[in-house]
Amino acid sequence: MSISKLKERLIEIELAIKNQNLDRALTIYEEIDLNWEQYLKDIKQEELKSIFNLVEFLEKLLKEKQAELIESKKLLNLKKAYTRF
16 A cells, blocks of 8 residues: 555545545545555655644544534533423
8 A cells, every 4th residue: 555545545534524424534544444554564754744744633623523523412402401391
C-alpha cells in the first residue's frame, strides 16, 4: 500500500465525517486498520509529519462531532421531558 493511498483514505474519512456518514468513515478506518502493517512498511520518515497532521485533524473533527451529538442528545431529552407534560 502506498503512502498516497493512505492519505487518500484518510481524506475519505474526513469527507465522510463532514457529510455525517459515520458508518462510511468507520468502514474506511477498519480497512486502514486491517492493512496497517503494510502501510507501516511503506511510510518514510519524511512522510510521517503529513500523515500525523491528517490524523490530528481527523481527531479534531471527531471530537467536534462527538460534542454535537452530545448536545443533540441533550436537546432531544429536553424535548421528551417537555412533551410528557
